[in-house]
Amino acid sequence: MRKQRNSIEYEVYGDYALFSDAATRIGGEKISYQVPTYQALKGITESIYWKPTLVWVIDAVRVMNKIQTEGKGIRSILIKPKAKKRNELSYYTYLKDVRYQVLAHFEWNEQRRDLMPDRDENKHHNIARRAVERGGRRDIFLGTRECQAYVEPCEFGAGAGFYDEYGEWDMGYMAHGFTYPDENSNHDFIVRFWHPIMCNGIIEFERPDSDKLDCRTIRERQSIKNFVIGENMSLEGE
Known part of the structure; x- marks a missing residue:
């Protein structure tokens, strides 16, 4: 696996994670995928460091710990509560005791x-590498707000992982991520799906513009935020 000259490598870990697809949330239930999605890792990387000038590309993830799940009963607040009923009990299926190594690089947002x-x-x-060393610029979460996580620098591939000798594991059809209006020339909002294979604990991601992804347009020609250097954006790094 070739590393780019502007790559960053980090390890992210936490007690719980919830990488869910919106299609699995019917009725308030949430069930996590077995591994993080491209979009979840991109969000974590953007929490470490991001500016609208660049787009993070996630190259690979390495699953370090055994994949385990734990179900919890959650009292969620209703958006439109019924009479004398302010919340409902929902069951969430989390991943527990998770640890991942991530390899990513950035490209310019054309x-x-x-x-x-x-x-x-x-x-x-340089700023991104310093941000990794400091644990990120913003709070880190593994899929959802309640799954607090922590980031440390690492060398991708170093150390022993639970699935190092496991061979191939077909992860099934799952969400890959989103292409936002300011990341494509048509300014469409697009959702992407794919069929990943984990090999000895490592998943190498297809690029967001790969023709191997199943892409579906949700909304066409959306407006995007304008940035003006010196007004709502600075050239300063820190």
Whole structure:
């Protein structure tokens, strides 16, 4: 697996994780995938460091701990509570005691030509690496807000993992991620699906623009936020 010159490597871990697909939440129930989605790892990486000038590409994830689940009864607040009934009991299926190694790199967001003066690869790479060392710039979560997580720098592939000698594991059809309006030329909101295979604990992700993904357009030609350097965005890194 080739690492890019602007790659970052980190380990993310926590007591619980919930990587769910919206289609599995009918009736308030949530069931986690067995492994994190591309979008979940992209969100974690953006919590470590992000600017609209760049787009993070997740290259691979390595599952370090044994995949285990735990069910919990959750009292969720109703959006439109019924008479004398303010919440309902829902059952969430979490992953527990999770640890992952992540390899990612960034590319310039070609839809943000107005931010070309901010395209300084060394600056952004150095800031991203320092952010990894500090545990991220924002709070880190594994899928949902209640699943607090922590980030540390690592060397991708180093150390012993539970599935190092496991061979191939077909993970089934699952969500890959979203393509947001400011990440494609048509400004569409797109959802992506795929069929990943984990090999000895490692999943190598298809790029978001890969023709091997099953892509479906949710909304067409959406508006995107404008950034103006010096007004609502700074060229300063820190």
